[in-house]
């Protein structure tokens with residue numbers, strides 16, 4: 666069973682395989698929702714927050730190709746970093762996998778995928794969240 670790489674943002678669902686949902690807080694006063702930890706509402710300063718779980722799908726807001734990764738980045742380089750807007754409002758940054766930059770369209774449907782990766786220095790497995798295009802481009806026989 667992997668451990669969430671960030672338990673304040675990714676809640677794992679018990680059971681076989683790597684599954685989970687993105688979590689955060691919703692403000693009971695102004696209804697704004699935030700991804701990740703919060704002690705008060707960033708919009709209206711209310712402290713009346715309740716935990717929320719977010720949709721596993723969103724739309725691509727922005728993306729870039731990262732050629733110089735942050736220190737300790739475990740994956741291949743370059744990689745695509747995407748900002749996905751959830752239907753509940755928050756934007757979530759994560760790597761986009763299973764596609765090339767030329768496959769992406771701003772506003773395109775993206776879906777969350779949870780991967781279990783092994784740490785470099787132990788047998789500990791970590792669950793990480795990534796985005797991927799929600800629907801693969803159908804094979805249309807055209808040359809790229």
Ligand SMILES: [Zn+2]
Nearest residue numbers: 692695706709
């Ligand atoms: Zn608020």
